[in-house]
Amino acid sequence: MKSIRSSLYSIIWSAAIMAAASAADIGNPAPDFSATDAKGTTVSLAGMKGKIVVLEWINFGCPFVKKHYDSGNMQKLQKSYAGKGVVWVTVNSGTKASGTYLEPAEFIRKAEEKKSGASHLVIDESGAVGKAFGAKVTPHVFIVDAKGVLVYDGAVDSIKSTDPEDVEKAVNHVAKALDALLEGKPVEKAKTEPYGCGVKY
Amino acid sequence: MFALLGVAFVSGAFGAEGRAKVSLLLESSTYKPGASIRAAIRMKYDDGWHGYWVNPGEGGMRTEAVWKLPAGWQAGDLEFPAPRRFESGLLVSFGYEDEVVLPVTIRPPSGADGTAELAVKVTWLACNANSCETGTAELSANLRPGPADAGPDAVAVAKAHESLPSIDLGLKLDVAESTDAIRLLLSGATAASLSGAEILPITEQVLDTAKRIELRGDGSTARAIAARSPYASGPVRDLKILIFGGKLRKPVIAVWTASK
Numbered sequence: 001m002k003s004i005r006s007s008l009y010s011i012i013w014s015a016a017i018m019a020a021a022s023a024a025d026i027g028n029p030a031p032d033f034s035a036t037d038a039k040g041t042t043v044s045l046a047g048m049k050g051k052i053v054v055l056e057w058i059n060f061g062c063p064f065v066k067k068h069y070d071s072g073n074m075q076k077l078q079k080s081y082a083g084k085g086v087v088w089v090t091v092n093s094g095t096k097a098s099g100t101y102l103e104p105a106e107f108i109r110k111a112e113e114k115k116s117g118a119s120h121l122v123i124d125e126s127g128a129v130g131k132a133f134g135a136k137v138t139p140h141v142f143i144v145d146a147k148g149v150l151v152y153d154g155a156v157d158s159i160k161s162t163d164p165e166d167v168e169k170a171v172n173h174v175a176k177a178l179d180a181l182l183e184g185k186p187v188e189k190a191k192t193e194p195y196g197c198g199v200k201y
Numbered sequence: 202m203f204a205l206l207g208v209a210f211v212s213g214a215f216g217a218e219g220r221a222k223v224s225l226l227l228e229s230s231t232y233k234p235g236a237s238i239r240a241a242i243r244m245k246y247d248d249g250w251h252g253y254w255v256n257p258g259e260g261g262m263r264t265e266a267v268w269k270l271p272a273g274w275q276a277g278d279l280e281f282p283a284p285r286r287f288e289s290g291l292l293v294s295f296g297y298e299d300e301v302v303l304p305v306t307i308r309p310p311s312g313a314d315g316t317a318e319l320a321v322k323v324t325w326l327a328c329n330a331n332s333c334e335t336g337t338a339e340l341s342a343n344l345r346p347g348p349a350d351a352g353p354d355a356v357a358v359a360k361a362h363e364s365l366p367s368i369d370l371g372l373k374l375d376v377a378e379s380t381d382a383i384r385l386l387l388s389g390a391t392a393a394s395l396s397g398a399e400i401l402p403i404t405e406q407v408l409d410t411a412k413r414i415e416l417r418g419d420g421s422t423a424r425a426i427a428a429r430s431p432y433a434s435g436p437v438r439d440l441k442i443l444i445f446g447g448k449l450r451k452p453v454i455a456v457w458t459a460s461k
């Protein structure tokens with residue numbers, strides 16, 4: 001039963017992901033993509049127009065990702081901004097051979113275990129979505145404004161470490177960018193160096 | 202995790218986690234008050250895993266050491282030998298595989314006496330092609346006052362200290378910046394020998410390292426053009442670079458600061 005369901009899902013994904021080929025630049029329209037999330041819902045940037053969208057690249061085994069989930073930082077961001085109408089898309093890019101790939105049921109289970117507040121869990125097995133945005137590491141965050149323009153590309157926060165205790169001391173770039181957008185102001189720091197484990201394309 | 206080896210010195214607390222075995226090396230089991238002692242942290246990475254340089258590049262993290270020393274004793278920063286380049290996915294990072302010995306200098310105060318316990322907590326990140334792990338090791342060693350004796354690690358420690366890249370005082374670095382490029386000019390007594398050598402930035406977020414930065418000889422000077430790091434903010438104020446390869450027998454460091 002499980003294997004039939006899994007293979008059905010993978011067929012759907014490989015057919016449905018069709019990200020634009022151009023690289024993502026701040027101030028330009030973000031690359032559109034269409035993917036089926038782990039629950040079978042179609043997710044496309046065009047379909048979310050009018051809403052602020054956060055894309056977060058994930059690998060649950062990465063110590064830098066663990067830092068933000070074990071401290072509750074990522075879940076807090078996901079849940080507090082979901083309450084303000086922000087759509088949060090967590091993306092797992094990587095082939096089955098990469099060791100970071102997750103089957104949909106496993107992706108959902110891990111996200112639930114971590115009490116994730118993401119709106120969608122997208123499996124980007126081909127790496128098309130990740131490459132279109134230029135996602136380099138986990139965690140790497142991109143923010144697209146309500147008009148579909150890329151307004152943030154970078155790290156979750158300002159301290160490059162794996163220590164959960166640093167979260168409180170750091171400047172949270174994602175919260176700052178989202179607060180500015182929600183107030184109708186420009187994002188002050190639109191590009192920062194993301195830190196984390198390399199995405200395994 | 203603390204391993205206090207009764208009588209004397211070399212500690213043997215090996216970090217089993219973090220894909221590396223770590224040890225504290227000392228040049229001697231003794232110290233003289235006020236005289237520096239050469240020490241080092243040796244990282245032995247598991248097969249296929251690597252750790253990081255002082256500028257780890259993208260997706261890495263430098264190895265750090267936090268010391269706990271007797272009152273008045275001081276430890277310098279961990280120092281890093283020339284790294285190699287790792288390319289994985291969209292990332293370029295700098296570090297070491299197999300084994301690296303990271304020198305550090307420890308200084309007892311002039312009034313030091315009695316047996317001294319040196320303790321250090323080393324934290325690091327190790328990655329392979331598929332994943333990364335962090336590691337922590339707590340190591341310690343005892344030093345007693347007395348004339349220097351060559352311990353079992355004396356040769357390894359001396360070699361690590363002596364092969365470290367150092368600032369070449371005969372080399373002058375100039376930096377000129379345009380909208381998208383940063384031009385580096387090296388002049389001075391040793392500049393002519395730099396053609397074909399490569400540059401790695403020790404200062405982070407100034408030069409883009411996606412492509413290798415190679416020096417081209419131009420008579421008595423050497424030049425390179427690098428793209429600006431996508432994470433650079435504002436004009437370049439200072440830059441420290443490592444130069445290695447080509448005809449250089451040993452890597453050297455050059456430093457530039459913008460005039461005010």
